[in-house]
Amino acid sequence: MFFFDKSKIIKDLTVKITLCYxxxxxEKNDTQMSIEVKAVTKxxxxxxxxxxxxxxxxxxxxxxxxxxxxxxxxxMMKIITSYITANSxxxxxxxxxxxxxxxxxxxxxxxxxxxxxLYPDMYVKEYLSFNANLHQVNKEQIDRVIEQTGxxxxxxxKIGQLSxxxxxxxxxxxxxxxxxxxxxxxxxxxGLDPNQLIDIRHLIKTIGKxxxxxxxxxxxQEVEAMCDRVIIINKGEIVANKTxxxxxxxxxxxxxxxxxxxxxxxxxxxxxxxxxxxxPNGFIYEITFKTTVDMRAHVFDFAHDNELKILQLNQxxxxxxxxxxxxxxL
Numbered sequence: 001m002f003f004f005d006k007s008k009i010i011k012d013l014t015v016k017i018t019l020c021y022x023x024x025x026x027e028k029n030d031t032q033m034s035i036e037v038k039a040v041t042k043x044x045x046x047x048x049x050x051x052x053x054x055x056x057x058x059x060x061x062x063x064x065x066x067x068x069x070x071x072x073x074x075x076m077m078k079i080i081t082s083y084i085t086a087n088s089x090x091x092x093x094x095x096x097x098x099x100x101x102x103x104x105x106x107x108x109x110x111x112x113x114x115x116x117x118l119y120p121d122m123y124v125k126e127y128l129s130f131n132a133n134l135h136q137v138n139k140e141q142i143d144r145v146i147e148q149t150g151x152x153x154x155x156x157x158k159i160g161q162l163s164x165x166x167x168x169x170x171x172x173x174x175x176x177x178x179x180x181x182x183x184x185x186x187x188x189x190x191g192l193d194p195n196q197l198i199d200i201r202h203l204i205k206t207i208g209k210x211x212x213x214x215x216x217x218x219x220x221q222e223v224e225a226m227c228d229r230v231i232i233i234n235k236g237e238i239v240a241n242k243t244x245x246x247x248x249x250x251x252x253x254x255x256x257x258x259x260x261x262x263x264x265x266x267x268x269x270x271x272x273x274x275x276x277x278x279x280p281n282g283f284i285y286e287i288t289f290k291t292t293v294d295m296r297a298h299v300f301d302f303a304h305d306n307e308l309k310i311l312q313l314n315q316x317x318x319x320x321x322x323x324x325x326x327x328x329x330l
Contacts, residue, residue: 034212040089062208064227110175120160135178165196
């Protein structure tokens with residue numbers, strides 16, 4: 001029978017991590033970006049999971065990484081956190097190259113993977129203390145992240161006794177233990193009920209005021225509630241990289257107009273830059289324009305010139321869900 005000395009294992013691991021971190025400091029790249037991805041390609045079985053991906057993430061900033069299942073989100077996050085390597089390209093995180101200094105990268109980021117691996121038989125504080133030893137973090141920091149993530153009422157319980165929401169909090173607390181500048185969160189709100197969603201959203205937004213948060217999701221409401229910017233990936237390629245406001249304005253606009261009697265759809269196509277005309281109800285028409293210029297004045301002038309009386313004239317926001325579907329259905 002073999003016996004393992006847990007204290008010796010922890011000591012050996014911390015020595016190795018510390019040495020890697022010290023060596024990497026001397027070769028650290030001078031960069032103001034928290035994350036910089038340059039022409040990254042990752043191939044599985046001769047098929048590209050990622051194809052020449054490039055983007056940058058500032059500090060502080062909350063960036064949502066969106067895409068349908070199988071688009072390459074988790075693959076990109078594993079590359080950023082040095083758990084796997086790309087076939088080509090370069091990733092710099094906090095100034096460290098993920099290929100040449102993977103341990104330094106892992107020491108400088110907090111990572112919450114999608115499946116949130118926890119030890120259900122360990123108590124919350126016991127689990128955090130175990131991981132704190134690996135990062136050489138003091139007891140005060142453990143207490144700090146427990147308070148920061150709202151775990152104080154549950155800190156005395158075993159992890160297996162916690163709800164899904166509190167288990168996510170444990171994962172976030174663990175990611176924050178060593179006070180990293182960058183947080184990588186893979187589907188952090190999956191499976192949470194509405195109340196848990198509100199709490200986790202608030203926590204992530206608070207963290208994002210001082211740190212870089214890069215989170216993946218396929219839930220549009222999460223992006224709108226938390227993120228400053230969105231990167232959309234489809235079939236291993238980036239199809240959008242914009243702020244939410246610019247993303248909505250970048251493609252088209254919809255003007256809703258109500259006349260006092262029915263107008264033929266074909267007549268409204270005489271307006272400039274019209275892509276589509278629909279008549280959802282009564283005398284109400286939704287006109288889609290292929291331009292970012294506000295077209296309400298054009299609609300008003302068109303109605304005046306053609307002796308049409310307008311009862312209402314509004315601009316309709318394009319939903320993020322519709323944009324996501326449009327960008328990822330190609």
